[in-house]
Amino acid sequence: MARYTGANCRLCRREGQKLFLKGERCYSSKCAIDRRSYAPGQHGQARKKMSEYGLQLREKQKAKRFYGLLETQFRNLFEKAAKKKGITGENLLIMLETRLDNVVFRMGFASSRKEARQLVTHGHFTLNGKKVDIPSLEVKAGDVIKVKEKSQNSPKFKEVKEMAISVPSWITVDVEKLEGKVVAIPRREEIDTPIAEHLIVELYSK
Known part of the structure; x- marks a missing residue:
């Protein structure tokens, strides 16, 4: 890939x-x-x-880089967001936030989204009790993400247990169990990533 x-x-x-x-x-x-x-x-x-097009392009590039997606992945996600009910830009941001690798990062189990993607790919997590290794998987409200039993003794996750973790309101985390739950799908106002999504919609609408 x-x-x-x-x-x-x-x-x-x-x-x-x-x-x-x-x-x-x-x-x-x-x-x-x-x-x-x-x-x-x-x-x-x-x-x-900066031209109007330049501003739109930079905002799209910034969003891609924040979440670690390549152009084709990002474009496909945008097209899915456009087909959903609601505001396309908000749908896009919510879909980016609910990617499994991003949720692992938000739960404090990784120091960056890149590290979270690597940890997921290497099979260190379970989703609702089942092993998962697909970073792009879209999580849903009620989903439980947990560090695998075999992985909990690794230095990386022992370090996580000793850290003070701050998580968004739509997630809960039990650091001792190395387990987190998606309480609800985030609303736009709960996403703090500094992205002007309307510029991305304008760019792709041309």
Whole structure:
């Protein structure tokens, strides 16, 4: 499967804000965007006037990079969101938030979405008691996600037990059991990812 293999910090600098792709590094003084808050490349520091299309494109790129999707995956998800009842942009964000890898990240079981995707792919979690290894799986209200018994003794998850975890209102977590539950599907106002979804809808509607 295709995946981005370049420098993650370069993506944050290109979008002009932290995308939190490197876990703890993003909160430290080593964060690239804190040290060089301009776009990468030879002309990164040049002032550029952004067109309407450019704004829409950047917002789409930012959303893709926040959630770690490639173009085809993102486009397919948008098309599914457009077919659902309700507001397309909000549907898109909710579908991104309810991906299994994102929910694992939101539960505090991984320091970044990239790490969460890797942990899911390696089969460290169960969904409603069954082993699962598909990061793009869409979770539903009432779903229970738990670290597999065999994985709970690993240094990674022992570290999670010692951490103070803050989770969104639509999720509950029992850190001792390394188990989380999706209480409800998130509403738009409960999603704090800084994305102007209407710009993405405008881009794909052309």
